[in-house]
Amino acid sequence: MRRKMCMMLALVFVVTGLMFTASCAKKKIKAEEALLQDTMMPRQTTPRNSEKDRLARQQAIEQERLRQERLRQERERQLRGGRHQASVAPGTMAERRSVMAEDIRFDYDSAALSSMAQDILRQKAEWLRNHPGVSVVIEGHCDERGTNEYNLALGDRRAESAKSFLTHLGISPSRLTTISYGEERPLDPGSNERAWRKNRRAHFVAE
Amino acid sequence: MKQSFERKIMDILMTGGRIKLICQIAMAFLFIFSAPCLAEQDYIDITNPSLRRIPIAIPLFRIMPQGQVNTQVSRNAPDLCAENLEFTGYFKILDRGAFLENPRESDITGSTTNFRNWTGIGAELLITGGIWINDGTLTMELRLFDTFKSQILLGKKYTAGKDKLKKVMRTFCNEVIYYLTGRQGIFDSDIAFVSTSSGNKEIYLCDFDGQNSRAFTHHKTITLFPAWSSDGKWIAYTSYARGKPDIFIKHLQEKRGFVIQNKGINITPAWVPGQFKLAATLSYEGDQDIYLLTGRGEKIKKLTNQWGIDTSPAWSPDGAKMAFVSNRSGTPQIYIKHINSGRVERLTFQGQYNTQPAWSPRGDKVSYSAREKSGEFNICVVGFDGRGPVRLTYKARDNESPSWSPDGSMIVFSSTREGPSRIYVMTAYGTDQRRLLTLPGQQTNPKWGNMDN
Numbered sequence: 001m002r003r004k005m006c007m008m009l010a011l012v013f014v015v016t017g018l019m020f021t022a023s024c025a026k027k028k029i030k031a032e033e034a035l036l037q038d039t040m041m042p043r044q045t046t047p048r049n050s051e052k053d054r055l056a057r058q059q060a061i062e063q064e065r066l067r068q069e070r071l072r073q074e075r076e077r078q079l080r081g082g083r084h085q086a087s088v089a090p091g092t093m094a095e096r097r098s099v100m101a102e103d104i105r106f107d108y109d110s111a112a113l114s115s116m117a118q119d120i121l122r123q124k125a126e127w128l129r130n131h132p133g134v135s136v137v138i139e140g141h142c143d144e145r146g147t148n149e150y151n152l153a154l155g156d157r158r159a160e161s162a163k164s165f166l167t168h169l170g171i172s173p174s175r176l177t178t179i180s181y182g183e184e185r186p187l188d189p190g191s192n193e194r195a196w197r198k199n200r201r202a203h204f205v206a207e
Numbered sequence: 208m209k210q211s212f213e214r215k216i217m218d219i220l221m222t223g224g225r226i227k228l229i230c231q232i233a234m235a236f237l238f239i240f241s242a243p244c245l246a247e248q249d250y251i252d253i254t255n256p257s258l259r260r261i262p263i264a265i266p267l268f269r270i271m272p273q274g275q276v277n278t279q280v281s282r283n284a285p286d287l288c289a290e291n292l293e294f295t296g297y298f299k300i301l302d303r304g305a306f307l308e309n310p311r312e313s314d315i316t317g318s319t320t321n322f323r324n325w326t327g328i329g330a331e332l333l334i335t336g337g338i339w340i341n342d343g344t345l346t347m348e349l350r351l352f353d354t355f356k357s358q359i360l361l362g363k364k365y366t367a368g369k370d371k372l373k374k375v376m377r378t379f380c381n382e383v384i385y386y387l388t389g390r391q392g393i394f395d396s397d398i399a400f401v402s403t404s405s406g407n408k409e410i411y412l413c414d415f416d417g418q419n420s421r422a423f424t425h426h427k428t429i430t431l432f433p434a435w436s437s438d439g440k441w442i443a444y445t446s447y448a449r450g451k452p453d454i455f456i457k458h459l460q461e462k463r464g465f466v467i468q469n470k471g472i473n474i475t476p477a478w479v480p481g482q483f484k485l486a487a488t489l490s491y492e493g494d495q496d497i498y499l500l501t502g503r504g505e506k507i508k509k510l511t512n513q514w515g516i517d518t519s520p521a522w523s524p525d526g527a528k529m530a531f532v533s534n535r536s537g538t539p540q541i542y543i544k545h546i547n548s549g550r551v552e553r554l555t556f557q558g559q560y561n562t563q564p565a566w567s568p569r570g571d572k573v574s575y576s577a578r579e580k581s582g583e584f585n586i587c588v589v590g591f592d593g594r595g596p597v598r599l600t601y602k603a604r605d606n607e608s609p610s611w612s613p614d615g616s617m618i619v620f621s622s623t624r625e626g627p628s629r630i631y632v633m634t635a636y637g638t639d640q641r642r643l644l645t646l647p648g649q650q651t652n653p654k655w656g657n658m659d660n
Binding site: 054109145146147148149150152153154156157160164178179180181184 | 408429431432445450451452471472474475488490493495514516518519532534538539560562563576578582584607608651652
């Protein structure tokens with residue numbers, strides 16, 4: 001009996017539902033499956049300033065490689081000369097703090113490494129080479145200007161710039177993790193040039 | 208035109224739980240007096256930016272049986288109706304003090320109504336209502352009249368629990384809007400946004416009018432970028448709940464979901480209309496690109512493949528095109544990818560920083576936020592073909608994150624015009640800008656969802 005009533009109810013519901021659909025049909029958007037099955041995108045022809053970004057990154061890395069080469073040759077000359085240097089002492093907490101604590105800074109809406117940022121990264125690489133057990137989290141940050149979606153991507157790019165530079169200095173990528181905070185974790189909460197300059201940074205946390 | 212239908216719908220919602228079985232008669236549409244289902248769209252043309260507000264009279268409803276408590280209902284119901292309709296920006300609600308006739312005492316059916324009493328005070332539309340209260344049940348008769356034609360346009364009868372008054376009024380107002388504009392009303396839609404009320408950024412939800420705000424996430428960490436599936440059943444968002452920006456996909460009603468946690472960033476989810484798929488920005492390959500993913504987070508394919516930042520996907524309503532932000536030209540600008548051909552076109556050319564695209568539900572426009580030379584951000588709208596970029600906000604500090612109402616008539620956005628960032632709404636033409644709600648902390652990243660289903 002109850003079952004019959006349920007079925008009746010269901011029937012009434014379906015029939016009236018159909019009437020509604022027929023007369024007051026909501027416009028439902030049908031996504032077209034076929035439209036999504038495109039092949040890989042063809043190469044685009046838009047001008048690429050980001051190409052510059054890439055070239056700059058490669059150039060920096062190449063320069064660094066040459067510099068390292070020179071340093072290596074120098075070291076070998078020194079070794080041949082018998083002036084054997086003592087290896088660097090294991091890092092103390094204080095040392096780790098001083099080497100790893102320094103942030104690198106970026107220009108507005110840019111993930112390119114300045115020469116100053118490159119110097120700082122070289123020091124960090126040096127220290128990391130001497131402390132092979134240490135892993136580093138590289139945080140990418142932005143200033144508050146701009147929208148938070150884009151800034152999260154930009155922060156990621158900044159962290160990636162630092163990571164790839166360190167990788168090319170011989171630090172294993174397995175020791176380097178990136179995390180972008182976009183504009184979500186400013187160092188200085190102010191809304192002025194000074195604060196913004198501080199906030200556009202990559203920050204390094206040794207673990 | 209005036210055909211009579213008789214319909215019966217018993218909508219019995221059975222909600223089963225292990226401990227208790229709740230059986231609830233939510234609402235029954237008993238019959239419809241007249242059936243203007245093919246809406247007359249000559250009343251309100253929502254594509255007209257210089258829209259004249261239609262003067263509408265909503266007198267107090269008749270109530271049976273009378274009594275102190277019931278009198279309150281007879282006042283609340285027409286007030287709710289007036290608030291809903293006023294929110295759209297289409298109507299001018301007339302002051303009850305000027306009314307010459309009281310349908311509550313005379314006639315709510317319109318059969319003996321002297322419509323001159325209404326046209327005389329400038330009313331072009333009239334809504335009458337009768338409410339019968341029996342134990343915990345409300346039975347309501349609601350009618351919409353054209354006073355100049357002395358004609359009933361819409362008549363509805365609803366039966367519902369006494370606590371469902373708001374719901375009934377929203378349902379009726381949706382019918383009114385559908386009749387007058389030919390588009391579904393927005394009164395059953397919800398808005399998701401980010402709020403720092405609890406001290407962390409969390410996703411919150413509220414009704415279309417800012418009421419009934421409630422926390423949706425409790426991650427106690429940075430949580431951003433809510434995105435509704437087009438059936439309104441799922442929300443995807445980015446959270447640092449697992450230590451870095453991952454995408455969480457959650458069913459609104461059921462406690463289930465998925466997490467997309469590739470190395471690098473997993474941000475800005477955007478559901479493909481009508482499908483359980485989404486586009487999102489991932490960087491596990493070392494470059495920030497947009498990928499097409501299943502609703503479970505499995506990669507289907509890469510949608511952008513250019514060195515540089517590609518982020519913030521926004522689908523056209525038919526899913527054939529995707530707007531997104533890219534810095535491939537050197538500054539962040541909005542591009543459109545034609546999914547079928549793979550062709551990519553640049554959409555924005557003015558200014559150095561255009562982000563946060565949102566495709567209008569009618570498919571003809573894209574709204575976005577633009578950085579001015581002064582450094583301020585404003586909401587702009589541009590044709591999807593790039594024609595006629597128009598600025599909708601002006602000299603009101605930073606205005607960001609536009610999102611369209613499901614009918615395309617309004618835009619919700621965040622603004623710092625009053626200091627802290629809060630959520631505001633305006634018509635799609637930039638008029639009637641007002642704050643949607645006030646909560647502690649700051650509110651950002653609003654996203655207008657589709658109707659409840």
